[in-house]
Every structure is written in C-alpha cells, then in structure tokens.
Amino acid sequence: MPMRSLLMVLLPSFLCAATPQEEIAAQVPAARAILDGWQAKDPVKADRKLHIVYWTPADRHPAPRYRERLSAVMRDIRKFYGSEMERLGFGFRTFTLDEAADGLLKIHVVTGAEPYAHYDVPSGDEIRKECLPVLKKEGLNADEETIVLFCNMSNWDSEKRTISQNSPYYAYGTNRWGTAWQVDSPMLDLESLSQKEPRVLDGQYGNISVGRYNSIFIGGIAHELGHAFGYPHNVERADEGAAFGTALMGSGNRTYGENLRGEGKGSFLNLAHALQLASHPLFCGSIKGWDNKPSARPSGLSVRAEGKTIVLSGKVTGDEDAPVYAVQAYFDPEGGSDYDATSASAVPGQDGGFTLTGTDLVAGKGGELRLFFLQADGVASGFVGSTPYRYPYTVAADGTPEVKGIAEKLTKPD
Missing domain, CATH: 2.60.40.10 (Immunoglobulins)
Incomplete structure (x- = not known):
C-alpha cells in the first residue's frame, strides 16, 4: 500500500476536514479498511434480496400495469442507492431485487380480508399480518427479510385528474429485517418523473405536475426504504446542501429526480447513512455475525x-x-x-x-x-x-x- x-x-x-468531500475522503477508506478486513476473515456470504409485496383490498383489483411500473421504479431506486454509495467511495453497493423469468420483478400479490373502507393509514400492522401467510408459502419469513409493501389505497379520477391516498406510509427496520409500507397508484410511473406536464390535483400536495407527483412518491419509497434499512431522519447541513442537494432522509423524499426537470439538485444519501448501509447484509452480501x-x-x-x-x-x-x-x-x-x-x-x-x-x-x-x-x-x-x-x-x-x-x-x- x-x-x-x-x-x-x-x-x-x-483530523477530518470540514468540507463534505474531505470528510468522505478521510472517513470512507478508514471505515472500509476495518470492514473489508473483518469480512475477509471467515466470510459468511448470503444471497439476500429485497422482496416486493402488492396488497389490495378485497373489493379492488391491482392498479393497471403494476408490475411494469413498480419494476421500473424499484430498479431506479436500486440504481440511486448504488450510485450514491459509489459517489461516497464505497463502490456500487446496492440491494438485490427478486427478478422473475419474464424480465420483471417478482411481486407477491395479497388480497385483503376486508374492503377498502375498512382500512386506513394506521392499518399497517393489520395489512402486514394479512401478507404473512402468502410470504410463508413462498418460503419467506417476514421477520427475517426486508420487504416493501405496496398498498393499493389510492383514489385516481382520470377525468378530473384528482388523486388522493389513504394508505399506511411509514417504515421500520434493522440489519436483520424491515418493512416499508407504500402506496401504489396508476400515476406512479418512472416515465413521468421528468415531465412538467400534465398536472394533477393531489389531496395532500395540491396542484402539481405529474413529475412532481412522482418525485414525492418515488422519493417516498426511497425514503421509507431507508427506515426499513434501519436509519433515522436527518436534514442536510448547509455545506452538504450546497454540494449535493437535499438529504434523502429529510425532505429528499420530495426532491427525488427533480434535477431531471431542472427544478433543483435532487436528493442525496449522506455520509452517516452510507456508513451504516456499508455493513447491512443487503449491501455487503454477508450475514457474518x-x-x-x-x-x-x-x-x-x-x-x-x-x-x-x-x-x-x-x-x-x-x-x-x-x-x-x-x-x-x-x-x-x-x-x-x-x-x-x-x-x-x-x-x-x-x-x-x-x-x-x-x-x-x-x-x-x-x-x-x-x-x-x-x-x-x-x-x-x-x-x-x-x-x-x-x-x-x-x-x-x-x-x-x-x-x-x-x-x-x-x-x-x-
């Protein structure tokens, strides 16, 4: 060396320097020296994957093109995490998705026991429990896996171009397991992320472009996934904001991909969170210890x-x-x-x-x-x-x- x-x-x-770039240059090689050296001794490799579940109430069918749309969205988020880890000096480390033979993601579909009106934002635990038997049949123990659980709980009116959602939207996790509850809608589409037109009227965010809608809700998936990986909220420091944009785990769930529309710098993963991801089994490919x-x-x-x-x-x-x-x-x-x-x-x-x-x-x-x-x-x-x-x-x-x-x-x- x-x-x-x-x-x-x-x-x-x-001796770490004050600028974000110098912090990265000082800390990441030192952290990797510890991590890589420890992993090299008696490694325990594992093929861990992030699993996708699509839950829909008893009186609803899945939203149109859900597999095509969610496959593209999750692959973009996977690329975002990998690119950010690479920018931070860890190489292109990211999570693996469960790919199906037809070129799309494998998505476990679950039909709820009750109609739409029965469920609400706090229904996350109930919905997750309804998914457990389906996952178990596939050989998956949700208490030992990280899952993204899309809830078909949005209401889209294509004529009035109005949309609202009444879905669980939160997450929690550790290095061993995690669950991120998300909402699906026909408007959730990666192809729309760069578009400033047409407009939609969202029940929470008002009159926004379809691109802005997807920044919020694709960014929301990336943000809640961070909680499922085990890390908390944070806001960018002034120096980080000037250099990189908006912290994903702060308001970065609303700025994801805004750079594609020329509306800002977009979202970034900060150093503290990247350090934590470096040892997560989904990112390091190891379950040693x-x-x-x-x-x-x-x-x-x-x-x-x-x-x-x-x-x-x-x-x-x-x-x-x-x-x-x-x-x-x-x-x-x-x-x-x-x-x-x-x-x-x-x-x-x-x-x-x-x-x-x-x-x-x-x-x-x-x-x-x-x-x-x-x-x-x-x-x-x-x-x-x-x-x-x-x-x-x-x-x-x-x-x-x-x-x-x-x-x-x-x-x-x-």
Missing part, C-alpha cells in the same frame, strides 16, 4: 463547545468478532420531529479514539444529541433513531451551545 494511502487509513478522526448483540463500549467521553459547534471526543471498543467501524451523531433541535436533525460521523482510530463535531445548531432552541456505534456485523447500538446514548443540550440566541446537559449524562446511557 502506498505510504500516502496508509496514512489516510490511519488518520485519527480529529448479523445476530450478534450490540457490544460497543464507549469510554472517556468528553464534550466541549467550540464557537457555535459541539465537539465530542472519546474512545469506543467492541468485541473482536464485531469491531466498531463508525460513530454517528445526530443533533436534533426541539420541534420538527427528527426531520431537522443534522448528522456528523467519525471512524475510530486504532486505539478506538474518535472526535466528531456538530455544526448548524439551531439558535435559541434546546436539542438532543443521539449517538450510534456501528459494528462490522451490521449491528448498531440502535436503529431508526432509538439509542440509549441520548444527551440534552441548549443553544443560546447567538448560536453558542451550552453542553452542561451532555457532560452530566455522558457514559450514563438510559
């Missing part, structure tokens, strides 16, 4: 305010069979759920030491810092925003953070 490359791999995290428990042990954590930033340092160690390869931090201001949480990340050095810096703090608000320790086996200290490492902070009106709340709780997880 050339000396320059070796030095980059061994750079301690506190995937049923391990979280074993990361942080120590010597300290925090300080530097200007208008929060700097956190410490060490983290893991078991030999599950080294910690990255640390994620989310700085979440009060209000806005967690959609407005900015992220930072670091890769531990050989001694486990790391330093990360939280920027773009919201002046005049309190907030919560959430830490996640990522293990090479795909296990993390938490998924989709849930972690025992949670610390309160406040930010003065002039943007200066007060970190006393963090300092008092450090090394004392809930």
